[in-house]
Amino acid sequence: MAHAENETTISRSPEDVYAFLADGLNNPKWRSGIQHITLKSGSPGALGTVYSQTLTGPGGRPIAGDYEITTADPGQRLCFQVVAGPARPSGEYHLSAAPGGTKVRFTLDLQPKGLMKIAGPMIARTMQTEVAQLTNLKSVLEAA
Template sequence: MAHAENEVSINRSANDVYAFLANGLNNTLWRPAVKTVALASGEAGNQGAVYSQTMAGPGGRTIAGDYEITAAQPGKRLDFQVIAGPARPTGSFTLNDNDGGTTVRFTLDLQPKGFMKLMGSMITKTMEVEVGQLGQLKSVLEAQSA
């Protein structure tokens, strides 16, 4: 199984961080690979909501990266499953109060199947880049007025 995780402390409340993450339309603000995103179905930020994403892929082409929110616990945890595209990891954001701010842990897991098993190290590296973007999330959220 491919796995990647990262953690960062953000000087915002857990509810503020959660609200930002749960609104998938914010993905373009902190994840450079996301080119477009739209709410495809469900209620924004709630379990069952599906977001349609177009992402930068290899060689400059775009790939689908649609995902569904699989668990939503405001101020605590947000889980998702990628449902379109070449790789379909599961992920979670876990939030913990930390001295007036919030510690955010972002994890991604993928069980490669078929030919993807041969690309394990490349998949892990891509996932590490993705979770590494928590620093950008921190910058965006801390620049916003509370």
């Protein structure tokens, strides 16, 4: 299994951080590599909501990365499952109150199957890059 994890503390309340993360339309503000994202079904932050997104893949080619919210616990936990595209990791944002703000832990997990196993090291690097973008989230939310 490929696993990536990162953590940061943001000088905003857990409710503010959750609300920003739960609305996938905010993703381009802090995650590089998103070419396009739309709300496909549901309401921002609601269980079962699906976002359709196009990501920049290897060689700059567009790849699908649609995801569904699988856990919605406002101010505490937001989980998702990628439901389209070549790699389909699950992810979790775990939020907890910290002195002066919110501690955010972002994890991604993927169980590669078939030919995906060959690309394991590249997938692991991509996942590490993705969770490292928490520093961008911190910058965006603290500037607001």
